[in-house]
Amino acid sequence: MSEAASQRRIALVLEYDGTDFSGSQAQPDAPSIQHALEAAIEQLTGKRPRVALAGRTDAGVHARGQVGAFDTSSSLQTPVFVSGLNAHLPDQIAVRSAREVNADFDPRRHAVSRTYRYTIHNEAARSPLARIRAWHVREPLDTAPMQQAASLLVGEHDFASFTRDEGILTVRCVRRCRVSTEPPNVFVEMEANGFLRNQVRRTVGALVQVGGGKLNVDGFQRLLDVPELASAGPVAPPQGLCLEGVVYPGLDLMDTDAL
């Protein structure tokens, strides 16, 4: 009874380099972010919890603001979850902040928006220093039509063209889709209430076609007007993608004493 009474739910903000992982979700016989976190929490608290994550990230995709939550009966203070878990986690994963949340907090269902950023390294020669964080696109990209196309995505649309997910509702609300440049890089930043599988990577693939003159803005518009499964693309490679942050109403997970 006293155990149950002291049960707490802890939310974590996570950064990771996804290069060496098969993705965020636990899978048999493959290293995942979820599995590494559960193992570190077990080492710290003596009990292995189940960690729920706000967004699924594929193999090779990074995060600076992934959110996870788990239940624990440990009485450790929240800053100790930051330092303690960082001592046990592999170099590729770190906890940026920890905070006690309501017992019903669900990092996936309670999220009102997620922001992803995609980095394109747009230069003739490939870059060894950028290679694990960017997609190398050799052909010079014209970012003006890319930005024009990106702005068409904002609002509520059926994004079926931007996924291969079948049998699910494919309407999402995109709040922001912005193309910016900081030579030699081109960034695509996208915020939405939720994303379909590979939606950001297919969006970036289609935007690069626009920037390279292979698809015009009208053609891009048609991907929205005529939702047809997986007609947009190609799927940009994973290493350019980073989950920057997740927003919850009335809750700032970075606002803690931990940092």
Add this chain to the structure above:
Amino acid sequence: MSEAASQRRIALVLEYDGTDFSGSQAQPDAPSIQHALEAAIEQLTGKRPRVALAGRTDAGVHARGQVGAFDTSSSLQTPVFVSGLNAHLPDQIAVRSAREVNADFDPRRHAVSRTYRYTIHNEAARSPLARIRAWHVREPLDTAPMQQAASLLVGEHDFASFTRDEGILTVRCVRRCRVSTEPPNVFVEMEANGFLRNQVRRTVGALVQVGGGKLNVDGFQRLLDVPELASAGPVAPPQGLCLEGVVYPGLDLMDTDAL
């Protein structure tokens, strides 16, 4: 005779991620930048040359503007050296430009300045995404005295305190030493006619002591006033260091058709 007549010297500008290498210079039984380059040139031209490099970089140190040179009797055009070598080199190394230079061009001896940049990741929590490019310093750094100390280095001085190299002349001319911030990063940029072994890393180590309040600016000044082998430091770790560029009088190696 015709072979000798068609012999050319080619200079390359190189970028590399030094994480997986034992350093720039060839060593028996250890992967080096020089060795990887010589192997790639052999694959491209059929003959293995000796590659000379402008600056020695230690294991784990990166470069965006290292310069190498080699002789070849190949008649390949210089842009083909860029694309051809990049096809043969491992992902961690790339040629940014290639240019034919005078037969007596010596990338080490003809360099009039070298610029290094050091990245300090200055935040409480470690960063998985910054870890192979930055030194993680937990304690908040006060960059004002760091900049003050850095400016003392400019000019011709005996830098014996900043190296362990014995029996060599330890006077160098530092043209620039600047501390800048872009939170959560602190950068130290340093340009000199030449550097002693570990000079940048010992300088950064001493500047971090100044920024953390463990050494004051007067104490830093004494390292110059009283040159005493290896009295400055600690030696900052290699992964924060990057050789940004090398300058040759009247020769811009990036000014080619290759890019």
